[in-house]
Amino acid sequence: MALFPLQANFRGDFVVLLIPVDDGDDMTAVAEKVAQHSIGLRVVDTGAPKRVYYNGKELPPRMTVKESGIPPMDWIEVAYVG
Amino acid sequence: MPKLQRRDYYDTARDMNWAFSYVNEDEVFPEELSKSFGIKGDEWWGWDEPYKLTYREYVHNQAGKDDGIYSIRSTIARSNLYDNLDVGWKSAIKAHYGAIPVPEYFASIGEARMARFGRAAAWRNMATFGTLDECRHGQAQIYFPYCLLGKDPQFDWAHKAMHTNEWGVIAARSLFDDMFTANDAVSTAIQLTFTFETGFTNLQFLGMASDALHVGDIEFGALISSIQTDEARHSQQGEPTLRIMIQNGKKAEAQKLVDQMFWRSWKLFALLTGISMDYYTPLESRTMSFKEFMQDWICRQFMDQFKDLGMDLPWYWEKHFLPELDWVHHAYHLGVWFWRPTVWWNPDAGVSAAERDWLEQKYPGWNARFGKLWDVIADNVRAGRIGKTYPATLPIVCNCCHIPICSPSVGQAPRITSHNGRKLSFCCEVCEWVWKSQPERYDTHLSVVDRFLAGQIQPPNLEGALQYMGITPEVAGNDAEGYAWNRMASLAAE
Numbered sequence: 001m002a003l004f005p006l007q008a009n010f011r012g013d014f015v016v017l018l019i020p021v022d023d024g025d026d027m028t029a030v031a032e033k034v035a036q037h038s039i040g041l042r043v044v045d046t047g048a049p050k051r052v053y054y055n056g057k058e059l060p061p062r063m064t065v066k067e068s069g070i071p072p073m074d075w076i077e078v079a080y081v082g
Numbered sequence: 083m084p085k086l087q088r089r090d091y092y093d094t095a096r097d098m099n100w101a102f103s104y105v106n107e108d109e110v111f112p113e114e115l116s117k118s119f120g121i122k123g124d125e126w127w128g129w130d131e132p133y134k135l136t137y138r139e140y141v142h143n144q145a146g147k148d149d150g151i152y153s154i155r156s157t158i159a160r161s162n163l164y165d166n167l168d169v170g171w172k173s174a175i176k177a178h179y180g181a182i183p184v185p186e187y188f189a190s191i192g193e194a195r196m197a198r199f200g201r202a203a204a205w206r207n208m209a210t211f212g213t214l215d216e217c218r219h220g221q222a223q224i225y226f227p228y229c230l231l232g233k234d235p236q237f238d239w240a241h242k243a244m245h246t247n248e249w250g251v252i253a254a255r256s257l258f259d260d261m262f263t264a265n266d267a268v269s270t271a272i273q274l275t276f277t278f279e280t281g282f283t284n285l286q287f288l289g290m291a292s293d294a295l296h297v298g299d300i301e302f303g304a305l306i307s308s309i310q311t312d313e314a315r316h317s318q319q320g321e322p323t324l325r326i327m328i329q330n331g332k333k334a335e336a337q338k339l340v341d342q343m344f345w346r347s348w349k350l351f352a353l354l355t356g357i358s359m360d361y362y363t364p365l366e367s368r369t370m371s372f373k374e375f376m377q378d379w380i381c382r383q384f385m386d387q388f389k390d391l392g393m394d395l396p397w398y399w400e401k402h403f404l405p406e407l408d409w410v411h412h413a414y415h416l417g418v419w420f421w422r423p424t425v426w427w428n429p430d431a432g433v434s435a436a437e438r439d440w441l442e443q444k445y446p447g448w449n450a451r452f453g454k455l456w457d458v459i460a461d462n463v464r465a466g467r468i469g470k471t472y473p474a475t476l477p478i479v480c481n482c483c484h485i486p487i488c489s490p491s492v493g494q495a496p497r498i499t500s501h502n503g504r505k506l507s508f509c510c511e512v513c514e515w516v517w518k519s520q521p522e523r524y525d526t527h528l529s530v531v532d533r534f535l536a537g538q539i540q541p542p543n544l545e546g547a548l549q550y551m552g553i554t555p556e557v558a559g560n561d562a563e564g565y566a567w568n569r570m571a572s573l574a575a576e
Contacts, residue, residue, distance in 0.1 A: 014413045014489065015413065015417055015487065015489075016496050017476070017478065018475050018478055018531055019475065036474075037475055040470060041470050042416075043455070
C-alpha cells in the first residue's frame with residue numbers, strides 16, 4: 001500500500017486535478033476520490049455510478065491501481081455510467 | 083556660434099558604429115548575450131527607428147510625464163475616488179499591480195542588455211531610453227499602490243508578489259525571465275519589444291486606460307496612459323531588428339522567436355486581461371468583450387503589421403489560438419475564483435443574471451460549458467455550503483505556461499510526455515512545442531506541482547501551499563462581492 005499520485009478529472013469539469021490515491025485502491029475507490037473534488041462542487045450530483053477511463057478504455061471496478069499498470073502521474077478520467 | 087538643427091547632427095552623433103581592431107567582434111558582442119544569428123557586424127548598422135530622440139528631449143519629456151501623473155495622484159489622494167470604485171475593478175488593478183510593476187524592472191534589465199549588446203549604435207541609444215522607461219514604470223506602479231496600502235493590505239503585493247512562489251507569479255516570472263531577464267539582445271528585441279510590447283502591452287494599455295476612465299479610475303487611467311507613451315516609443319526596437327534578420331535570410335529564425343513568445347504571452351494575457359475584461363470590469367463599463375478586443379486589436383492590427391513585414395502567421399493560429407479565444411479565459415476565471423485563497427486579490431465571480439446573459443451573447447455556448455458549473459457553485463452558496471466552494475487539492479499545472487491545465491471540452495487529455503526521464507505535462511500542443519524547442523532553457527524549472535510532489539511544500543495540503551506561496555490571511559482572496567451576485571441571481575429567479 002503506497003501513496004500514488006494521478007492526474008485526473010471528472011468528465012464535464014473544466015480542470016485537471018492532482019489526485020492522491022493508494023496503489024491498493026480499486027477503481028471504485030479511485031472514482032470516488034476523483035469525484036469528491038468535482039461532484040457537488042462544480043459538477044451536478046446525479047447519483048449515477050461512476051467509472052474510471054484510461055487511454056480511452058473503461059477499467060473494471062474491482063481492478064486495483066497496481067493491477068492496472070497505470071504509471072504515477074498519468075491521466076485518468078472519471079465519468080458517470082451512461 | 084550658431085546652434086545646429088537636430089536633423090543636421092542627430093544621425094552622426096547617434097550612429098557611432100565602427101570596425102574593431104584591438105578586439106574581435108565576439109569579445110565585444112558575446113553570442114550568449116548578444117546573439118548575431120550569423121549576421122555580420124556592419125549588416126546591423128543600417129538599424130533605424132522613427133522617434134529620433136535626444137537625451138535632453140527625453141529627460142524633458144519624461145519629467146513632464148512624471149509631473150502629470152504624480153500631480154493627479156496627489157490630487158486624488160485627497161478625494162474618496164478609490165473608495166467609490168467598483169469592487170471588481172479594484173480586483174483588476176490589484177491583479178495588475180502584483181503582476182506588472184516589479185517585472186518592469188526585469189524589463190529594464192532586458193533593455194539594459196540591448197543598450198550594451200545591441201548590434202547597432204542607434205539601437206543601443208534607443209535601448210538606453212528603454213532602460214530608463216522601464217525603471218520609471220516600475221517606480222510609478224509601485225508608488226501608486228503603496229499610497230493605497232492604508233485602504234487595503236492586498237496592495238502590498240504590488241511589491242511583494244514577484245518575491246514569492248505564488249502560482250500565478252511563478253507563471254508570470256517564468257514568462258518574463260524567458261523573454262527579458264535571461265534573453266540575448268537580438269531575441270529580446272524580437273520577443274519583448276516586437277511581440278510582447280507591440281503585440282500585447284502597447285494595445286492592452288490603451289484598452290486599460292480607456293476602461294479605467296469608463297469606471298472613473300482617473301488615477302490608474304492617467305498612470306497607464308503615461309506608461310503607454312513610453313511603450314509606443316521603445317517598442318519600436320523590434321521592427322528594425324526584424325527587418326535586418328529578414329534581409330539577411332533569417333526569417334525562419336525570427337518567425338520561431340515570434341511564434342514562441344506570442345504563445346507564451348497569450349497564455350498570461352488571457353489569465354490577467356481576459357478575466358479582468360470579461361468578469362471584473364463592471365458590466366455597464368464594458369466597451370467590448372475580451373474576444374472582441376483580441377480580434378480587433380491583436381488579430382487585425384498587430385497581425386496586419388506583422389504580415390506587412392513579410393512574416394507568416396504563427397503555425398498554431400487557426401488550430402489553437404483562435405479557438406482558445408472562445409474558452410480559455412473563462413476556464414482560467416473559474417479556476418481563479420474557486421482557488422481564490424491562492425491569489426492576492428478578491429476575484430469577482432461576475433456571473434449575476436445580467437452578466438451571464440452578456441457572456442452567453444458574447445460567447446455562445448458559455449452557459450452549456452461554464453454556466454452549468456457555476457450553477458452548482460451558486461446552489462452551494464445559496465444553501466450556505468461555502469465549504470463546497472473551496473478546493474481541497476491542487477490543479478495540475480502546465481510545465482510551459484505554468485497555468486492550470488484546463489480543457490475546452492469533455493474528455494480532452496493533457497499532453498503527458500517525458501524528457502531525459504522527467505515526466506512533463508502540457509496544456510496543449512503549442513506549449514509542448516515551445517518547451518521542446520529549447521529544452522535546455524526549461525528543463526531545470528519545476529512547476530508548483532513538481533515542487534509539491536518533490537516534498538518542497540509542507541505540510542502537503544492547502545495550508546502548506548498557501549504558506550509556500552507567501553499568502554497571509556489578510557491578503558488571501560475571497561469573493562469580491564461577498565456573494566452578492568448570487569443573491570441577485572436568486573431574486574431574479576424568484
